Structures are given as structure tokens and as C-alpha cells.
Amino acid sequence: MPIPNDHEIFELGDVVLQRGATLRNAKLAYKTYGTLNADKSNAVVYPTWYSGRHTDNEWLIGTDKALNPDELFIIVPNMLGNGLSSSPSNTPPPYDRARFPHVTFYDQVECQHKLVTEHFGISTLSLVTGWSMGAGQTYQWAVSHPEMVQRAAPFCGSSVTSPHNQVFLESITAALRADAAFAEGWYRDDAWPEKGLRAFARVYAGWGFSQAFYWQEEWRRLGASSLEDFLVDFWEGFWLDGRDPNNLLAMAWTWFHGDVGQTPGFDGDTVAALNSIRCPVLSMPAEKDLYFPPEDEQWASQHIGRGEVRVIPGVWGHFAGGGDVPEDTAFIDRGLRDLLAMAP
Template sequence: MPAPTDHELFSLGDVVLQHGATLRDAKLAYKTYGTLNAEKTNAIVYPTWYSGRHSDNEWLIGTDKALNPDEWFIIVPNMLGNGLSSSPSNTPPPYDRARFPNVTFYDQVECQHRLVTEQFGIETLALVTGWSMGAGQTYQWAVSHPEMVQRAAPFCGSSVTSPHNQVFLESITATLRADAAFAGGWYRDDAWPTTGLRAFARVYAGWGFSQAFYWQEEWRKLGASSLEDFLIAFWEGFWLDERDPNNLLAMAWTWCHGDVGRTPGFDGDTVAALASIRCPVLAMPAEKDLYFPPEDEQWAAQHVPRGEVRVIPGIWGHFAGGGMNPDDTAFIDQGIRDVLAMDP
């Protein structure tokens, strides 16, 4: 599926990133759904996830959903690194391709904060929500701008990337670098490291869904006729679909180094950062998520003054948050509906 073109670009100018590099003439791609009210009090931020684009978030937006564009003004900012916002694939030298600088969750949210405040003049957000890396950005919003975020609903994600999660990220990124065609990140447009991307997909396949998902052959519900067909059509097909390897590595670095404790002022103290969150936080981990198990969110919630955890039941693992299983979608939608009804 070609990358979407129905977005707008917000010019960030020169952005000094947390690790010291200056990303010049940076751009943040975004799309909005609904209308901002006169008081500018109905805004929701719904960030994207690893390799996801704004259109990939639309399954949770609709007049029949809690994220109802007839009621809310929903802003979906694309992460730096995802190919639509400033990324290795679209940044001019000297920070193009393999030289693209490291971007933290803090950097992502600061750019989004500028979009929200400068482009729209919004001073308060009714909700921030997101899946996977979108959940990491949700936590970062609540820590970076507690005066602004009224509610937060991260699902299938975390406030800090665990060591086990880091091991997973090291394994998938190693597959790209191992392909000779990768050439240290300076691969030619006509010679992408497709062998590495296929290996990347095979490793990812063992993590995205749970063991029970495969045992019960739930992949048949996604149109696959055999396990091999699922590995090729779903997994390889997804990662070979205009997913630039340097972009994947840039986003993986952001994910791997996620930790709200690295927000300026907290000196690496994740617990203190979580304790600083003022708004109600409803975390919704998936029961069998191999990246972000419920135990991780239960640990975080005990440090958030108004933290709550609701576990998404079932066997779809991390992809319980991907909008593919109706039961999981209904659970997440109800959770968002409930948190929107909470007093900020």
C-alpha cells in the first residue's frame, strides 16, 4: 500500500534534539479529524506507532467510537522517522539516511507540542492516547506537559522500555545490518536490503502475536491459508511495503531508549517522572503481549497518583492494539470512553 498523501506538514524550523544534533528545516506531518471548538477544549492527540502512519490509526476513529470526530478534534502527528515527518529517507545531507540523528520520545513530544500550541493555539488536551510507541509518547506527554494533559490512555505500550524489549529490538535491527546490501545504511534505491527485511519480518512474527495465537491458528482470521502463507503475505508483505530500513532503525532507536525518567529535570529517575503525572492514566496492556506484558504496566501504575490498569483479555498479544480483532477494539474503545468521562 503506497504511503498516504492526505496529510499536512508543519514547519518546525531548526530543531535542537535532546542528544545535541540540530535537525534543520524539520517537518512534522499530521492529519486532523473533526473540528476544533471555539473554546479549543475538545482536542485529542493520538500519536503514531512503530512504522505506522496517520492512516493506520483511523480504525479507532469514527462516529461510532469514543474518538468521535463529531465531538472531538483529533490530531494524529506522525513520528519523526516514520517517512512522512522528517526521517532518514527524506532529510537532505548531512543528516540523511544513515546519518539521521537520534530522536527521543521527549523530542517527539516537544515537536508535537509546538504543532498543538503554535498551529492551533490549543492550551489543554482532553486526552492523549496511543498504541505501542504511541503509548510511549502518551506517557511522555503526561510527564512533559502535566499542566496541559487532562487524561491519558496508553495501550499496549510502556513508560520505559524494558531490557527484554531492548533484546527484541536488537534482534530485529541486526537482521537489517547483516544484509550486505544494507551497506552501512548507504544502500542504493535500486538495491534495497530485501533479504534483511524478510529476515526482519520473520523475527518480528514470533513477537507480534502470542504463542496461543499461533497454536489456535488465529492467523486464518486474517485471510492466511497456511502458516507459511501468513509469514509471507502478512509479515513480509508489511515490512516490504515502502518501509525504508533506515527509517526502521531510527524509530527502533527511539523505542529502545524510551524512558520518561530521561525527561529534563528528572535525571533518569523514572519513578519520580511517573509520580509527577497529574492526570488520570488508564493503561491497557494486552494479556499476552510479549513486548509490553501487563506486569510492566502494573509496576508503572503504582507510581502514577491516578494510575489504573485494565488488561485486554485474549490471545492476540501485542496486536490486540492494532485494530484487527473486533473484541480487542471494543475493549480499547470502551476504555477510552470511560477515561474521557473521568474528571481531569
């Protein structure tokens, strides 16, 4: 799939990141769907996910969906690190490639907040929602800007990255770094670490879908003719499709260190951060997600005053939130419809 070029760029200027580095002349790529109404009350923020681009979010947007562009103004900001916004692959020296600074979820949301408030003049968000790392940003929005967020719907993601999830991230990034061509992140265009990316894909394949998904050969629904065909075409094909290894490592660092308790003012107290959320939060984890299990969201929800958990049933694991399964998409869409119908 070609890298999209139908987005706009918001010039962030010099961004002082939470860990101390300054990302100079930073850029936030975004796309909008729908029209902002006169009182600017119909805005939705729908952030991207790990390696995802704004076009990868479009499956949940449509006139037949809760995210209806005829009624809502949907802003899809691309995460810093995804290759469209400021990233290792497009930042000039000295912070290029392996020297790209560490970006937290807090940093991501502060950049998005600047876009929403300064560029669009929006002071209220009807909804923030997102899948996977998009869910992490959703929680961060609700903690960082409770005065703005009226509703939040994280799906297949969490407010804090669990130790087991961190083990998963260590496994995929270790596979990528093991390729000699990776050269500590200073690989050349003519010596791309393809072996590392293929190993990365093979490790990821064991986590993205559940054991039952493989037992029932659900990969056939994605057009694969055999297990090996699925591993090569779906998994290796996905990560080899313009995904820069340094970008993947930068986003993995953000994910690994995800924790709303690290928001300034909470001193690492995740429970206190969750307690501060004012809006209704509908979390939709997948029943068999191997790295964002429902138990994590049930734990978080008990600390949110207006928290609710609805578990997406089925065997598709984390990819229940990826838009590939009509019944899972319908479940998520119903949840968003119900939440949008609630008083903020």
C-alpha cells in the same frame, strides 16, 4: 498500500534534539479529524506507532467510537522517522540516511507540543492516547506537559523500555543490518536490502503475536491459508510495503531508549517522572503481549497517583492494539469512553 499523501506539514524550523544534534528545517506531518470547538477544549492527540502512519490510526476513530470526530478534534502527528515527518529517507545531507540524528520520545513530544500550541493555539488536551510507541509518547506527554494533559490512555506500550524489550529490538535490527546490501545504511535504490527486510519480518513474527495465537491458528482470521502464507503475506508484505530500513532503525533507536525518566529535570529517575503525572492514566496492556507485558504497566501504575490498569484479554498479544480484532477494539474503545467520562 500506497504511502498516504492526505496529510498536512507543519514547519518546525531548526530543532535542537535532546542528544545535541540540530535537525534543520524539520517537518512534522499530521492529519486532523473533526473540528476544534470555540474554546479549544475538545482536542485529542493520538500519535503514530513504530512504522505506522496516520492512516493506520483511523480504525479507532469514528462517529460510533469514543474518538468521535463529531465531538472531538483529533490530531494524529506522524513520528519523526516514519517517512512522512522528517526521517532518514527524506532529510537532505548531511543528516540523511544512516546519518539521521538520534530522536528521543521527549523530542517527539516537543515537536508535537509546538504543533498543538503554536499552530492550533491549544492549551488543554482532553486526551492523549496511542498504541505501542504511541503509548510511549502518551506517557511522555503526561510527564512533559502535565499542565495540558487532562487524561492519558496508553495501550500496549510502556513508560520505559524494558531490558527484554530491548533484546527484541536488537534481534530485529540485527537481522536487517546483516544483509550485505544494507551497506551500513548507504544502500542504493537499485540494491534494496530486501533479504534483510524479509529476515526482519520473520524475526518480528515470533514476537508480535503470542504462542497461543499460533497454536490456535488465529492467523486464519487475517485471511492466511497456512502458516507460511501468513509469514510471507502478512509479515513480509507489511515490512516490504514502503518501509525504509533506515527509517526503521531510527524509530527502533527511539523505542530502545524510551524512558520518561530521561525527561529534563528528572535525571533518569523514572519513578519520580511517573509520580509527576497529574491526570488519570488508564493503561491497557494486552494479556499475552510478549514485549509490553501487563506486569510492566502494573509496575508503572503504582507510581501514578491516578493510575489504573485494564488488561486486554485474549491471545493476540501485542496486536490486540492493532485494530484487527473487533472484540479487542471494543475493549479499548470502552476504556476510552470511561476515561473521557471522568473528571480531569
